[in-house]
Amino acid sequence: MKIRRFLGVATATAALAAGFTGQAAAATVNHGMFTGDPYGSIVGYSGAGTFTENGDKVGICDSKADGHAVRLHVYTGGVYNTLRYTISVGGKGNCTGKTAANGGKYDLPENTKIGFLFCRYKDGQDSACKAYNWVNDN
Numbered sequence: 001m002k003i004r005r006f007l008g009v010a011t012a013t014a015a016l017a018a019g020f021t022g023q024a025a026a027a028t029v030n031h032g033m034f035t036g037d038p039y040g041s042i043v044g045y046s047g048a049g050t051f052t053e054n055g056d057k058v059g060i061c062d063s064k065a066d067g068h069a070v071r072l073h074v075y076t077g078g079v080y081n082t083l084r085y086t087i088s089v090g091g092k093g094n095c096t097g098k099t100a101a102n103g104g105k106y107d108l109p110e111n112t113k114i115g116f117l118f119c120r121y122k123d124g125q126d127s128a129c130k131a132y133n134w135v136n137d138n
Helices: 004-026
Strands: 030-034 047-052 057-062 069-076 082-089 095-098 113-123 125-136
Touching: 030 113, 030 125, 047 069, 047 113, 057 069, 057 082, 082 095
Parallel strands: none
Antiparallel strands: 030 047, 047 057, 057 095, 069 082, 069 113, 113 125
16 A cells, blocks of 8 residues: 555656656656655645746646645745745646746746745645755756
């Protein structure tokens, strides 16, 4: 059962990455993310996401029917520096995302550390957050 749950999250992440990468996949740098559920690797994470540097593609999926949505905060200068935007989605299997093509705050600066704080979300409160930082240099 544990393997099946993990494979479900892995499949959701792969589908999300495939939807955002397009034909330039060979030259694209993709980063995977999960919410910070304490036992996520055993029982499944609440959310899975990707950051694709080429095109500033950010996507998240809710991967658990647990009554929580998932929410991703995107920062420039690393986590907790300058908040650029927040996206959220709820309902197992539902996904959302933004790209540089959306313009404005979604067009992330190059050669800059970009921070991501990926959390479970319910009743206006974040929980089980996990922080990620990558340099957007592609």
